[in-house]
Structure formats: structure tokens, C-alpha cells
Amino acid sequence: MPDIQNRSAFEGLFSYGIHGARRGQGVLIEAAPERVLILAKGNPKDTGFIAPIQKVLELKLPLVAGQTNDNGKIRVLWVGPDRWLVKAPCSTHSELVFKMSAAVPSSALNDVTHGRATLRLKGEDVRNILAAGCPLDLHPSHFKTGQCALTLLGHLNIIIDCFCNDTFEVTVTRSYAEELVNWITRNAGEYGYTIALSA
Amino acid sequence: MMLITCPWCGRRAQTEFSYIDDATARRPNMDSVNEAEHFKFVYERDSRRGVQYELWHHHAGCGKFFKIHRDTITHEIHATSKLSNGFLEGVK
Ligand SMILES: [Zn+2]
Numbered sequence: 001m002p003d004i005q006n007r008s009a010f011e012g013l014f015s016y017g018i019h020g021a022r023r024g025q026g027v028l029i030e031a032a033p034e035r036v037l038i039l040a041k042g043n044p045k046d047t048g049f050i051a052p053i054q055k056v057l058e059l060k061l062p063l064v065a066g067q068t069n070d071n072g073k074i075r076v077l078w079v080g081p082d083r084w085l086v087k088a089p090c091s092t093h094s095e096l097v098f099k100m101s102a103a104v105p106s107s108a109l110n111d112v113t114h115g116r117a118t119l120r121l122k123g124e125d126v127r128n129i130l131a132a133g134c135p136l137d138l139h140p141s142h143f144k145t146g147q148c149a150l151t152l153l154g155h156l157n158i159i160i161d162c163f164c165n166d167t168f169e170v171t172v173t174r175s176y177a178e179e180l181v182n183w184i185t186r187n188a189g190e191y192g193y194t195i196a197l198s199a
Numbered sequence: 200m201m202l203i204t205c206p207w208c209g210r211r212a213q214t215e216f217s218y219i220d221d222a223t224a225r226r227p228n229m230d231s232v233n234e235a236e237h238f239k240f241v242y243e244r245d246s247r248r249g250v251q252y253e254l255w256h257h258h259a260g261c262g263k264f265f266k267i268h269r270d271t272i273t274h275e276i277h278a279t280s281k282l283s284n285g286f287l288e289g290v291k
Contacts, residue, residue, distance in 0.1 A: 135212030
């Protein structure tokens with residue numbers, strides 16, 4: 001039997017340390033904590049979908065475009081008028097998938113945990129760096145804590161998730177992890193950045 | 200850059216969208232259509248100068264298709280709407 005190892009999508013892609021200009025605080029780049037990612041599709045007007053799934057998640061699904069809801073453990077992102085992305089701790093993986101499919105057996109649930117790669121970016125210049133390639137208005141008065149969006153970063157399709165004013169997660173499909181790291185580091189150089197081993 | 204108001208996501212950059220088709224094109228009855236009509240439906244579109252109804256796709260956003268009422272001369276967008284809203288009703 002082959003020896004299967006759990007490998008980060010960013011393995012071998014990071015050069016750890018401090019890089020680029022030394023201007024102000026720079027930004028901190030790290031792999032986001034490993035989490036379960038589940039895409040759920042269902043009709044927001046169907047109580048047979050909304051009620052049971054909210055019960056399992058112990059969280060309301062955001063019904064407003066670009067909003068997230070978070071209960072401290074699980075975070076749900078609005079990614080379309082009938083689609084949500086669930087981010088949950090890895091420790092809950094098999095139990096959560098099982099409970100969700102049992103709760104809404106006729107809905108489309110896709111476990112994309114191993115199909116995505118997520119970087120966490122922290123620092124006061126993060127918005128400026130992302131703005132170089134993202135067409136959203138990322139000014140703090142417009143893109144606020146708790147908001148998310150599917151959008152572009154250069155030519156990459158990304159999911160951007162604002163955890164707090166200066167902390168963002170950027171998710172790509174896994175095979176684009178390298179281009180994401182390249183894009184971010186290329187554009188973060190003028191501000192300075194630190195690549196850290198994730199906690 | 201053109202800004203397009205997605206009926207779900209709000210005002211977003213044109214780079215997040217793809218043009219799909221003339222929104223007034225109607226699939227002919229496949230049981231009775233002849234080859235020439237079928238060909239016309241699949242391939243032939245007017246290249247209008249002025250206001251037209253278009254289908255667009257918010258491919259880098261919510262992934263939904265919707266309608267745009269747009270002027271091809273000025274690029275002015277008069278309205279966008281969900282497919283389920285009938286702003287094309289009565290339009291030939
Ligand atoms: Zn949209």
C-alpha cells in the first residue's frame with residue numbers, strides 16, 4: 001500500500017523570511033489554517049433546506065450578497081444567491097460532512113477541502129497589494145470586516161474573505177497555489193513582506 | 200473599464216463578466232425547424248448599432264446569467280435584470 005501523506009498545497013513554494021522593501025509594517029503571508037471546505041447549493045427560500053442546514057452548522061446562512069456569518073468555529077460565505085462555502089475546523093471533517101448530507105440529502109454538497117488552497121494575509125498594506133490586481137473596491141469603507149467576494153486577482157479566480165480590517169484570506173483552486181504565491185509576493189515586494197510558518 | 204451591475208452582487212468590473220448572446224434570440228421548435236432556420240438561430244446574430252438586449256454571465260463572481268439592456272454606441276447600460284424578471288416581454 002502506498003504511503004499517502006497529507007501535504008500542504010504550498011509545500012516548497014514559500015521562501016520563509018523577510019523580503020522586499022522595508023517600509024512600515026509590510027505584510028505577513030502564511031498558509032491559512034487547514035480547514036474543511038464544503039460548497040452547499042440550495043434554494044434560500046426552501047425552509048426544508050435552510051432550516052436543517054442551519055441547525056447542523058449552528059449558524060445562519062448569509063442571504064445578502066458578499067456577507068459571511070461566523071460562530072467562532074464555523075464560518076459560512078455567500079458565494080452566490082443559492083451557494084454557500086462552509087469553512088470549518090478539520091477536526092470536524094467526517095462528522096460535519098455526514099451530518100450535513102443527512103440533514104439535506106437532496107441538496108448538492110461538495111467537499112472541496114483538498115481542492116482549494118488558501119493564503120492568509122495580514123497587515124495594513126494588504127488592501128493596497130490586492131488592489132493592484134483585484135477589480136473590487138477594497139477601501140475599508142467599502143469592503144469591510146465580514147465581507148467576502150468571488151472575484152479576480154490578476155487572471156486568477158479567487159474567493160476573498162475579510163476576517164478583520166487588515167486580515168484577509170484568499171482562496172484559489174489548488175493547482176493555482178503556486179501562481180497565487182507568485183502573484184502576492186511579486187506585488188507585495190514594494191511594501192515588504194514576511195513569509196511565516198503557519199501556526 | 201465598464202462597470203456592470205450584477206442583479207445579485209451589485210456593481211462590479213466588466214472583467215468579471217462574459218458576454219453570452221443576444222437575449223432576444225429564441226430557440227425554434229426543434230420538431231418542425233428546417234435547416235436554414237436552425238442555422239440562423241445557432242450562428243446568425245445582428246450586429247446592432249444602438250440599444251440592444253444581451254445575456255451576460257458573471258463568471259468570476261456569483262456564476263449567474265442575467266440580462267443587460269445596453270447601448271453599443273455609448274456603452275451606457277440602461278438596466279440589468281435577473282432572467283426571471285421579464286423586462287424583455289414585448290421585445291421582438
Ligand atoms: Zn454576480
